[in-house]
Amino acid sequence: MPNSVEREISRRLDAWEALQKSADWPLVTAQEVRELGIYGGASGVWVDKNLTSDVAPEGVAVGLLHTGKHYDDDVDETGILYHYPTTDRPASRDANEIQAIKNAKLFGIPIFVIRNLGGAKKVELAWLNDFDDELRICVLTFHGLFPEQNTFAVNPSPDVPPTLFGARRTTKSSVERAERDPLFKFNILKSPKSMLLKC
Structure with a gap:
């Protein structure tokens, strides 16, 4: 199994390197994304079972599509809160896709996060940092080639309260709005004290 894990990590890092050579990087075409595997x-979670079922029976998630239609403020330059699939398909299919996402953390394999930007795609190399089955959310961070480079902290300990208020970045588009920090939302919801907020 370690050989299959190493092979899959290497394949993904090679794809990441190839993406960065794209003429319009950091934007790429849907064709480039497909050609690199x-x-x-068509669904949000792409699991190439032909390439990853030798790592785990459910496979390992390769790409996660974030359309931004429902949770547009759950992504920023540091990472994304990715909501578990909840579809009308058989429950086992959603469960297998969720496990395939978790398998990336279990085996230390990066996942690609794909966002639609107009007619182009923006792809980030991400690492699964944390997940919460009750909230049906996982946290992926964009921080480079190695998991140990992660400087974006998911609440390190349930004994340490999350930072509730801090400086917020803003972006300018057709309207100016404060950007939300996706990790803030996750840390608050996952915090044991959040039970008071849920009441």
Whole structure:
């Protein structure tokens, strides 16, 4: 199994390197994404079972599509809160996709996060940092080639309260709005004290 894990990590890092050579990087075409095996499905979670079922029976998630239609403020330059799939398909399919996402953390394999930007795609190399089955959310961070480079902290300990208020970045588009920190939302919801907020 370690050989299959190493092979899959190497394949993904090679794809990441190839993406960065794209003429319009950091934007790429859907064709480039498909040709590199980063995404090939119609649903949000792409699991290439042909390449990853030798790592784990459910496979390992290769790409996660974030359309921004429902949770547009759950992504920023540091990472994304990715909501578990909840579809009308058989429950086992959603469960297998969720496990395939978790398998990336279990085996230390990066996942590609794909966002639609107009007619182009923006792809980030991400690492699964944390997940919460009750909230049906996982946290992926964009921080480079190695998991140990992660400087974006998910609440390190349930004994340490999350920072509730801090400086917020803003972006300018057609309107100016404060950007939300996705990790703040996750840390608050996952915090044991959040039970008071849920009441």
